[in-house]
Amino acid sequence: MTSTTSTLEPGQHRIKAHSDGAFVPVQTRSERFASTEVADFEAVTGAEAVWKLTPVRKLSALLDGPLDGSAHPLDARTGDGVTIEWVGRDDARIGSAGVPEDRGSANAWSGFEQALAITVAGEGREATVVRSELGTAARAAHTVITAAPQSTGIVILENRGSAVLAENVEIVVGDGAQLTVVSVQDWADDALHLASHFAQIGRDAKLKHVVVSFGGEVVRVNPSGHLTSEGGDVELLGLYFSDAGQHLEQQVYVDHDAPHTRSRVNYKGALQGEGARSVWIGDVLIRQSATGTDSYEQNRNLVLSDGTRADSIPNLEIETGDIAGAGHASATGRFDDEQLFYLQARGISEEEARRLVVKGFLAEIVQQIGAPELEERLLGAIEAELAAAQGA
Incomplete structure (x- = not known):
């Protein structure tokens, strides 16, 4: 690994200059400033590293304005072994998984009044929470999902309708638990x-985290997985379909901070229509304490028309040489001509061949969720996106 330096003004990005000059080390991922108070963050200009690819002017209400943090309408469906309740800001579970690293997240944290607490206990448990009546007022929300030690389950968070929403979701996976969270x-x-x-993933525990984004004008979902106990395992999966004028963004972070941990990151997206935009940034940090780490991240984008833009930036930071393996990959391109030729040579029309290629490309993520009913609905949503694209 090579180290670089950058000339920064004293105090810029909250980094202090050395006494012998204005040169300071480039900020590593683990040193990013964090706080639960929005006042601790400076106003967002769009020049900041974490905001420079985001249309911040559209998000001023969420970054700077007051937010309604009251309990919001939702439809919750649970089985035995899953509890869902509203709790106050003083609940001990709040703050157990992470702390905001940007102004939008901190504004949501400062603004929420009640948090939605979801607890999974036992084996094979499932819960679905649907939000569809948030309206157009700027809101703050906070959710805490806890998987008890040795439990197994899946929690599905579905968002529909209109919304102006900033939120934080905390996930704590107890020792030996296996949890899937789908947003x-x-x-x-x-x-x-x-x-x-x-x-936060416990000892010998596993989290599968899936982000699926189809709708919305600007949607930015940033997941982070912290492997602080030996044997922890995290899979961060993502699927997105960006249409004309739509901005879909995800900044992913995996922090390996214990021996013999494993991570896999796999995000796939398609873009169609003038001004369709996607942003994917993947950061993986393997700390000196994380010997025996096994990590890999990748992002693939399929461009379906002119006028689109996909930013894909994988980053890998390794502080120890004693690892099982680590790597990353990124690719953005158009249809595979060989695949199209193969299908057309077997009597399939070009339009149908394109539909099959895109569906197969994105279905790989859907099929890993492990909830058949949701998988079927998501595949139907992909079909609808493709039909709309072909009809445009």
Whole structure:
């Protein structure tokens, strides 16, 4: 690994200059400033590293304005072994998984009044929470998902309708537990959504975290997985389909801070229509304490028309040489001509061949969720996106 330096003004990005000059080390991922208080963050200009690819002017209500932090309408469906309740800001579970690292997340944290607490206990448990009546007032939300030690389950968070929402989602996976969390952004076209997901994975525990984004004008969901106990395992999966004028963003972070931990990051997206935009940033940090780490991250984007833009930036930071393996990959391109030729040579029309290629490309993520009913609905949503694209 090579180290670099950058000339910064004293105090810029909250980094102090050395006494012998204005040169300071480039900030590593683990040193990013964090606080639960929005006042601790400076106003967002769009020049900051974490905001420079985001249309911040559209998000001023969520970054700077007051937010309604009251309990919001939702439809919850649970089985035995899962509890869902509203709790106050003083609940001991709040703050157990992470702390905001940007102004939007901190504004949500400062503004929420009640948090939604979801607890999974036992084996094979499932819960679905649907939000569809948030309206157009700027809101703050906070959710805490806890998987008890040795438990197994899946929690599905579905978002629909209009919204102007900044939120934090905390996920705590107890020792030996196996939890799947799926966040589906099927918002209306005018929705604005900023979300930070923080996960702490216990000893010999596993988290599968899936982000699916179809709807919304600007949707930014940033998940982070912290592997602080030996044997922890995290899979961060993502699927997005960006249409004309739509901005879908995800900044992913995996922090390996214990021996013999494993992570896999796999995000796939398609873009169609003038001004369709996607942003994916993947940060993986393997600390000196994380010997025996096994990590890999990748992002693939399929461009379906002119006028689109996909930013894909994988980053890998390794502080120890004693690892099992680590790597990353990123690719953005158009249809595979060989695949299209193969299908057309077997009597399939070009339009149908393109549909099959895109569906197969994105279905790989859907099929890993492990909830058949949701998988079927998501595949139907992909079909609807493709039909709309072909009809445009």
